[in-house]
Amino acid sequence: MPESRPAGSTRARQDLLSRTALGVFRLNGQFLSVSEELARPAGLTAAWWQVLGAALREPQSVAGIARTMGITRQSVQRIADLLVAKGLAEYTPNPAHRRAKLLRPTEEGHSAVARIGPGHASLATRLAAELGDTAFAETVHVLERLTRALDTLSASPDPAPPAFEARGPGQSPDP
Numbered sequence: 001m002p003e004s005r006p007a008g009s010t011r012a013r014q015d016l017l018s019r020t021a022l023g024v025f026r027l028n029g030q031f032l033s034v035s036e037e038l039a040r041p042a043g044l045t046a047a048w049w050q051v052l053g054a055a056l057r058e059p060q061s062v063a064g065i066a067r068t069m070g071i072t073r074q075s076v077q078r079i080a081d082l083l084v085a086k087g088l089a090e091y092t093p094n095p096a097h098r099r100a101k102l103l104r105p106t107e108e109g110h111s112a113v114a115r116i117g118p119g120h121a122s123l124a125t126r127l128a129a130e131l132g133d134t135a136f137a138e139t140v141h142v143l144e145r146l147t148r149a150l151d152t153l154s155a156s157p158d159p160a161p162p163a164f165e166a167r168g169p170g171q172s173p174d175p
Helices: 010-042 046-054 062-069 073-085 107-131 133-155
Strands: 089-092 102-105
Touching: 010 046, 010 107, 046 062, 046 073, 046 107, 062 073, 073 089, 073 102, 102 107, 107 133
Parallel strands: none
Antiparallel strands: 089 102
């Protein structure tokens, strides 16, 4: 049984951060696995679907897709080049930037993503049945809020860590 820590203590907050991170890492693995299963019948991988999906509503630059997806620009560039080579996407001129072209799905790319739709809808329905519609919406809200908070923190300089009293070996600064 985990030891009880006072709410708001540094150690309790570290525990919450660790539990959140581990939960999100596990969730990421689960989503990648499910996404691979959903994308496979459409001839896509989860990564291809992710990059194509980012540009479905409007063409996006590789850097813009990377920012939206939280992955490296180099990874997106490699996948975008593969999608173009397979005829699932194309590069178009970017009026805002001469060298950074926009990625746009082709008709074949749109069709491939559309083939994922039925499986995607089925999973959404099953998740809603398991969680309940209200809890499902609340989950989305909490994850979006966490993302915004981390975006805010990464955009601001890291404050100096608080000074801790010297303690004996193995003792945490905030019991």
